[in-house]
Amino acid sequence: LNAQSIVEKQITLKPTANLNLKLDFADSIQIKQSKDNTLRVKVTVNINENQHNDKYELITNEGSQSVRISAKIHDMESIRVPCKNRVGSNYNYHDGECLTMDISYIIEVPTIENLKIETINGDIIIDNAQSAMSINSISGFIDMSISTKANSDLRIETVTGGVYTNHEFNKGNDHFNGNPSGTDARFKFGSGDKSIKLTTISGDIYLRKI
Numbered sequence: 001l002n003a004q005s006i007v008e009k010q011i012t013l014k015p016t017a018n019l020n021l022k023l024d025f026a027d028s029i030q031i032k033q034s035k036d037n038t039l040r041v042k043v044t045v046n047i048n049e050n051q052h053n054d055k056y057e058l059i060t061n062e063g064s065q066s067v068r069i070s071a072k073i074h075d076m077e078s079i080r081v082p083c084k085n086r087v088g089s090n091y092n093y094h095d096g097e098c099l100t101m102d103i104s105y106i107i108e109v110p111t112i113e114n115l116k117i118e119t120i121n122g123d124i125i126i127d128n129a130q131s132a133m134s135i136n137s138i139s140g141f142i143d144m145s146i147s148t149k150a151n152s153d154l155r156i157e158t159v160t161g162g163v164y165t166n167h168e169f170n171k172g173n174d175h176f177n178g179n180p181s182g183t184d185a186r187f188k189f190g191s192g193d194k195s196i197k198l199t200t201i202s203g204d205i206y207l208r209k210i
Contacts, residue, residue, distance in 0.1 A: 002050035007043040007058050011067060018066040018114045025073060025101050026122030028140075031115075033128050034108040041069065046102040052079045056103070073101065123203075128210060132194040138201045145208040151190035156207070158183050158200045165207035 013019065019039065023029060034040065045056045055075055061068040080097035109115060115133040117124060123140040126133075129150065135142055141161070146152065148167065156163055159182040167187060175186040187207070198205050 002053070004050060005045040005053035005056065007041075007045060007056065009039075009041040009058055009060060009069075011039045011060065011062065012037055013039050013067065013110050013112055014065070015110070015112060016065060017112045018116070019109065019112055020066065020068040020116045020118075021107070022068070022070040022118045023103075023105060023122060024118075024120050025071060025103055026119045026140075027102055027104050028123045028125065029105045029107065029117060029119060031117075031124070031126040032106065032108045033130060034110040037110045038108070039067070039110065040108040042106045043071075044102075044104045046100075047073065048079065048081050048098075048100055049084075051081065055079055071103070073099075129196060132196060134195075134197045134199075136199045137203050139203050140200070141203040141206065142198050142200060143206040143208070144196075144198065145210045146189070146196075147210050148189050150194070151192065152188075152194045152196050153192035154187045154189065154196045154198070154207070156183065156185040156187075156198045156205050158203065158205055160202045161200045161204045163205045163207070165209075167207055167209045 045053045057072045059070045080099045083098040112131050115131050117135045119137045121139050124142045126144040129146040163183050177184045
């Protein structure tokens with residue numbers, strides 16, 4: 001049996017940097033706080049039961065103030081195999097042949113100016129949010145832990161997903177509107193200097209107190 005592939009990348013980031021992660025085919029993305037100024041990306045890759053892991057590519061584009069990281073699966077049309085068991089949340093079917101992808105990210109991010117994450121089905125877990133950020137998953141859940149001392153203006157939007165939090169609701173600062181057409185919520189922590197936006201279409205959003 002072929003083993004899962006591990007792909008790793010490290011980049012030094014300035015505190016003023018903007019980081020854009022566009023990871024369409026992720027199953028899970030876990031964001032942790034880096035203890036220094038180094039961005040560390042670790043990817044675990046399983047494509048077609050590890051038969052086509054070499055088709056995965058992690059792409060980085062580094063500018064003076066911004067870094068963009070994306071992922072590509074090469075030859076997606078030609079590497080489909082006869083369908084067996086479904087593995088992972090990313091699954092592509094055509095004419096009796098399937099492409100299965102189970103791709104997970106663990107990313108250590110320093111305190112930076114702004115973090116942006118976009119994914120399709122991926123679940124996003126953010127430990128101890130400290131930077132300004134915009135987080136978007138179409139059908140995956142978003143699970144964020146954040147301190148009430150984080151000085152953040154937090155906006156939550158989902159169309160059909162649920163919103164769950166153990167943070168205390170403050171009628172003076174906070175706003176929550178839930179109805180059949182979606183949920184639009186706003187929480188302000190401290191001075192509200194940092195803007196944080198969490199958006200899904202069908203995925204649930206969890207906001208945890210630390």
